[in-house]
Amino acid sequence: MLGMLRDAASGYDLRRAFNGGPRQFWVAELSQIYPTLQRMERVGWLTSRREPSARGPARRVYRRTAAGARELHAWLRSQPDIGPERLAYIGQIAFMGELRDLRSTLRFLTLLRDYFEALTGTLGFAGAAPGQTPERTDRLDDDAFHELLCVRVGARSLQGKIAACDEAISLVRAQLSRKRHQKEATRD
Amino acid sequence: MLGMLRDAASGYDLRRAFNGGPRQFWVAELSQIYPTLQRMERVGWLTSRREPSARGPARRVYRRTAAGARELHAWLRSQPDIGPERLAYIGQIAFMGELRDLRSTLRFLTLLRDYFEALTGTLGFAGAAPGQTPERTDRLDDDAFHELLCVRVGARSLQGKIAACDEAISLVRAQLSRKRHQKEATRD
DNA sequence: AACCGCATGTAACTCGTTACATGATTCC
DNA sequence: GGAATCATGTAACGAGTTACATGCGGTT
Numbered sequence: 325m326l327g328m329l330r331d332a333a334s335g336y337d338l339r340r341a342f343n344g345g346p347r348q349f350w351v352a353e354l355s356q357i358y359p360t361l362q363r364m365e366r367v368g369w370l371t372s373r374r375e376p377s378a379r380g381p382a383r384r385v386y387r388r389t390a391a392g393a394r395e396l397h398a399w400l401r402s403q404p405d406i407g408p409e410r411l412a413y414i415g416q417i418a419f420m421g422e423l424r425d426l427r428s429t430l431r432f433l434t435l436l437r438d439y440f441e442a443l444t445g446t447l448g449f450a451g452a453a454p455g456q457t458p459e460r461t462d463r464l465d466d467d468a469f470h471e472l473l474c475v476r477v478g479a480r481s482l483q484g485k486i487a488a489c490d491e492a493i494s495l496v497r498a499q500l501s502r503k504r505h506q507k508e509a510t511r512d
Numbered sequence: 513m514l515g516m517l518r519d520a521a522s523g524y525d526l527r528r529a530f531n532g533g534p535r536q537f538w539v540a541e542l543s544q545i546y547p548t549l550q551r552m553e554r555v556g557w558l559t560s561r562r563e564p565s566a567r568g569p570a571r572r573v574y575r576r577t578a579a580g581a582r583e584l585h586a587w588l589r590s591q592p593d594i595g596p597e598r599l600a601y602i603g604q605i606a607f608m609g610e611l612r613d614l615r616s617t618l619r620f621l622t623l624l625r626d627y628f629e630a631l632t633g634t635l636g637f638a639g640a641a642p643g644q645t646p647e648r649t650d651r652l653d654d655d656a657f658h659e660l661l662c663v664r665v666g667a668r669s670l671q672g673k674i675a676a677c678d679e680a681i682s683l684v685r686a687q688l689s690r691k692r693h694q695k696e697a698t699r700d
Numbered sequence: 701a702a703c704c705g706c707a708t709g710t711a712a713c714t715c716g717t718t719a720c721a722t723g724a725t726t727c728c
Numbered sequence: 729g730g731a732a733t734c735a736t737g738t739a740a741c742g743a744g745t746t747a748c749a750t751g752c753g754g755t756t
Contacts, residue, residue, distance in 0.1 A: 327607030336735055349602040356716055358737060380734030381724045400608050401616060404624045405600035408744095412593035414537040414662055419515030420588050421658035428589060429658065436592045461683065462690045469687060470609035470617065474602055476683065477676045484672010488665045495649065495664065499657060502650045524707055544744055546709060568706030569752045596716095706752080714745075725734075 325352075325360060326369060326396040330467075332387040335361055348443055348478065361386055369395055417492075426503070430496045437489035444482050447475060513540075513548060514557060514584040518655075520575040523549055536631055536666065549574055557583055605680075614691070618684045625677035632670050635663060 328341050335357045342352045361384075364370045369392030375385045388396070399405070413436060420429050461469055516529050523545045530540045549572075552558045557580030563573045576584070587593070601624060608617050649657055 327603060327610075330607075330610070334735080335737090346603065346606070349597065349599045351596040351598070353717070354735090355718080355737080360715095362737095377724085377734070379725055381722095381736075383735065396607065397611060400604055400611055404620060404627060405604055406624075406627060407598060407600055408539040409537065409597075410539070410595060411537045412595055414666060415515060416588055416593055417665060418659055418662040419518075419584065421653075421655035422515075422518070423585060423588055424654055426654075429661070432592060436594075439592060439594060461687055462694075465609075466612055466614075467609035471606055473617070473680050473683060474606040477605060477680050478602060480676030480679055481669075481673050484675060485669050487672060488668030491668055492661050492665050495661060499649055506650075522707080523709090539744095541745070542707090543709080543746080548743095550709095565706070565752085567753055569708075569750095571707065702756085704753105704755080706754105708751090709749085711748075712746090715743085717742075718740090720739075721737080723735085725732100727732080728730090 325357070325364070326388060326392055326399075329370065329386060329388045329392070332385050334383040334385050336383065348447070364392070368392075426496055426500050430493065430500070433489050433493045433496065437486060437493065440482055440485045440489065444479065444486075447479055447482070513545070513552070514576060514580055514587075517558065517574060517576045517580070520573050522571040522573050524571065536635070552580070556580075614684055614688050618681065618688070621677050621681045621684065625674060625681065628670055628673045628677065632667065632674075635667055635670070 325338060328338055333341070335354060338357050338361075339352070339354050342350065342357075361370065361372070365372055365386070369389060370386045371389055372384050372386045374382050377383045416432065417429075420432065423429070461472065464472065513526060516526055521529070523542060526545050526549075527540070527542050530538065530545075549558065549560070553560055553574070557577060558574045559577055560572050560574045562570050565571045604620065605617075608620065611617070649660065652660065
């Protein structure tokens with residue numbers, strides 16, 4: 325949120341920002357955004373002031389203080405922030421053998437693939453188009469260049485996941501047809 | 513944890529299981545494992561009994577009930593469980609333009625790449641080796657086959673992330689050398 | 701005697717979610 | 729008049745973390 329507050333914005337604005345682009349990398353509800361903004365104001369990273377809205381009730385608009393900028397830049401200069409990943413669907417795959425039903429596994433992997441495939445469509449942080457080949461990056465300023473970088477990393481990672489599903493799907497198909505052959509051989 | 517409890521195990525055993533293999537897909541501390549086992553016993557998915565330990569104090573060994581198995585299998589048969597992903601490092605990349613220091617970005621991406629690279633080494637659920645090409649999967653039973661599937665999906669996804677870092681790194685390098693040239697041109 | 705690995709737990713706290721409460725303005 | 733959008737919040741709960749408390753048994 326500190327990063328998003330390069331320009332002044334309200335909690336409601338931030339939610340819109342979370343819903344377009346970063347949605348895939350970070351989700352946040354209003355009920356989390358508002359208290360967090362209040363806390364960041366208390367510790368001095370933000371200031372706020374009420375402003376009349378173009379339409380609707382008055383807004384509380386936040387902006388970053390010098391201390392907030394220091395905090396953000398310290399985070400950016402520190403190590404990659406790699407929290408504990410929790411991929412429940414990997415666990416599902418691991419234990420799915422218990423179902424003794426490869427067709428169920430196949431359906432599962434196809435759904436997973438479709439989900440990732442659908443995500444690639446929604447990719448696109450701010451102005452950077454997802455499929456766009458990054459030629460002429462020299463025209464971009466630092467901010468736009470890093471946004472593009474972010475989108476490209478996201479897109480490539482997603483491609484990797486789709487490839488992972490594809491490989492798994494073909495492994496399952498192979499296993500399925502092998503089992504069919506074994507069955508026929510037994511019958512003969 | 514229900515999935516892991518195919519054979520009876522204690523909380524301490526489960527922690528060991530979390531630390532070897534699934535560590536990359538799911539992390540859990542003892543202080544989360546113990547209360548969760550207690551809760552699952554309360555709702556009837558597990559039963560427990562104390563057993564003397566080969567060395568050390570008495571253990572509480574849990575096993576899955578029929579209700580627990582039903583619950584697990586319902587989860588396995590349901591949709592892929594895709595919780596909200598929260599990748600803070602993607603956010604760092606997105607806002608790193610503010611530092612106005614491409615060299616810092618390059619260092620960051622290299623660290624990220626190294627981290628993913630290191631993870632590939634630790635991959636390997638139970639008996640399935642990571643680099644192992646999945647030929648002769650016909651010899652595997654359903655459980656072993658799905659464990660292999662799980663490892664392959666993890667490995668491929670990781671490869672995608674490494675490729676994503678590599679692409680970003682080369683983009684930054686290109687941008688850096690372009691900036692150098694511009695500087696020289698300005699000086700001339 | 702000190703330490704390590706085995707073993708089980710509790711307490712306090714943070715983070716995040718769902719659900720609820722409220723009210724202004726605009727468009728149909 | 730009613731619905732949708734704009735706008736800000738609180739309450740209750742669940743999930744997860746760090747830190748703490750306790751104690752057995754074997755090795756150095």
